Amino acid sequence: MSGKRLRKSATDLKSLAAQLGVSQSTVSRALHGHPAIPETTRRRVQSAADAAGYRPNARARSLAIGKAEAIGLVFPLERLQLPETNFVDVLAGISTVVTERNYSLLLSPFMDDETAVLRKLASSKAVDGVIITRPLVDDPRIALLNSLGLPYVVHGRTEVDAPFSYVDTDNDNSFERLTGLLLDYGHRRIVAVNGLAHFRYAAARAAAFHRAFAARGLSARAEAVEFVSMTEQTGYETALRHLRGANRPTAFVCGSVFQARGVYRAIAACGLAVGKDVSVVAHDDGVRGVTALELMPPLTATYTPIRKSGELLAATLIDLIEGKRNSPSRTIMPFDLILRGSVQVA
Amino acid sequence: MSGKRLRKSATDLKSLAAQLGVSQSTVSRALHGHPAIPETTRRRVQSAADAAGYRPNARARSLAIGKAEAIGLVFPLERLQLPETNFVDVLAGISTVVTERNYSLLLSPFMDDETAVLRKLASSKAVDGVIITRPLVDDPRIALLNSLGLPYVVHGRTEVDAPFSYVDTDNDNSFERLTGLLLDYGHRRIVAVNGLAHFRYAAARAAAFHRAFAARGLSARAEAVEFVSMTEQTGYETALRHLRGANRPTAFVCGSVFQARGVYRAIAACGLAVGKDVSVVAHDDGVRGVTALELMPPLTATYTPIRKSGELLAATLIDLIEGKRNSPSRTIMPFDLILRGSVQVA
DNA sequence: CTGAAAGCGCTAACAT
């Protein structure tokens, strides 16, 4: 019962070494391709290890080398529960690279206290670094992580004045381009259906919107920017409010294809036609199953597949952990502006 | 450079003990609520630990206690890349319980060689157990995992003759009920849009379909069951083929709301009306953003939110790991049959 | 080229 369990695959270094008649260090070295080990013994050890299905105990190895060879992804659990999110796509990208680089990925959701999760991850040394997402304009996590000494990469930027690595969508340029496009087509009454104001990306997009006006000697009313959540329903409601108000807008810039879908629906509900009576443009994250191309008419959009950002996030963090870079890495993803049928001259 | 780094939060047992003037074991015991430690010292230690932000090094602890306090979720990477999947909902459920129970969740995707991942997880002892998904009719992973001695729970059943724990949808009864419902409404030309044949759930559903006929002294043609993938597009194509063929079906049973959506679309494409000219029923996993209620007309379906299965999977595995159960745990989720407008008497 | 031995930070017998 509590005696020795027989365990067939439980080969460890010690028994492997004993079986081969060499010391543990020799086996360990051979398996790690240590230069001092001659090819003959290396092969002998390797094949014995393969035969036994030996794999170093990850916990022991971690403890010895002082690294977990694992990273954590810290996120609000909610992002796995709500349907309209690009989170899964980011996760897919992260997942791919983490696997390629032979790291493990620890999923660390939180309900409300992200800080606690971060502290725990840092002090328990369960991971070598973390990816955090959706930074606020002025994000307190940066200071915390810096003081904790836990390596991290942010998906998105923040205005905090401290060095940190990030991968971000090019919100500034994409929104300036989208807005500029509409302006150049002669639109003036444009509404921006933007994200919630405390997120840095939404702030950046709002600024870009105004910048596009200013660059043409124009100016947008402040009320032209709506800071709302990233859902179709919100897009719908927001657009409807404007379409039914006085001074009907002739165009909308949307933060996501989700919102754009809602805007399309609102336009239809008013008996108007997208790309004819009202123009619509958006930023497209290339989220699974949410394609700008399949809307009717196809949606003009700036495009950056967000899965790619996930891949870069993981690669950047692992490089950071492995000391392959010293200075903060700052990546702003390039985008394509793809013209489709949802825009027409005003 | 390679000298001692100063690390503010790097409190370990030793320094904590030194600082308190007691031994490491006393601190360890106090922190674990060992009965022999008097309340006074326990509190003294606890507050010192809190102040220092002490958290045991997870790797060291794991090594010492021989448990990782972590579980792995092994799945084809693809399930994170394709839009039409219930995987994310299962993951959300797993994630919630794992967090509640203070375990870590290791995401272990694979490209093609699941076996390799399983072996690695087992031999490196990175996790205490795994959750595997989508069992085949005769699934080789069961034998492998049993021989590996790695605790596991399967999402779904398989016909393999060996003891294993699982959580499964009640495919047998739900499909028998759905088919029976149509039969009792007088339908005879019924097509089952089912999953791919090698998956056990699809095989079970096919059998249930035939059983419903047999129970009424009827029999279905073998061609009435279509083994296809779980997507809207497939549902569409499959339904279209039947609707345009001779002997048009009067009803469809679908494996998922995804497929049902496609079937709805095919029916409309033929100028027919769902719930009037053709009846449709399905099993509904309660996937995020895919609600049977929002179809027009609302879809009659058996309902079991699959997130719940995720929760149970995690709970079952952790119980298993902690020795809270000895015999295999077999859970078949209950379901509700919800009648909505997509069905009418033939 | 290879072995012995220390140590990663913790837990848990085994003292006392």
Place this chain on the structure above:
DNA sequence: ATGTTAGCGCTTTCAG
């Protein structure tokens, strides 16, 4: 009630 000590399985100086 608390301290001492022996590992957990690995990597890695340090010797030789």
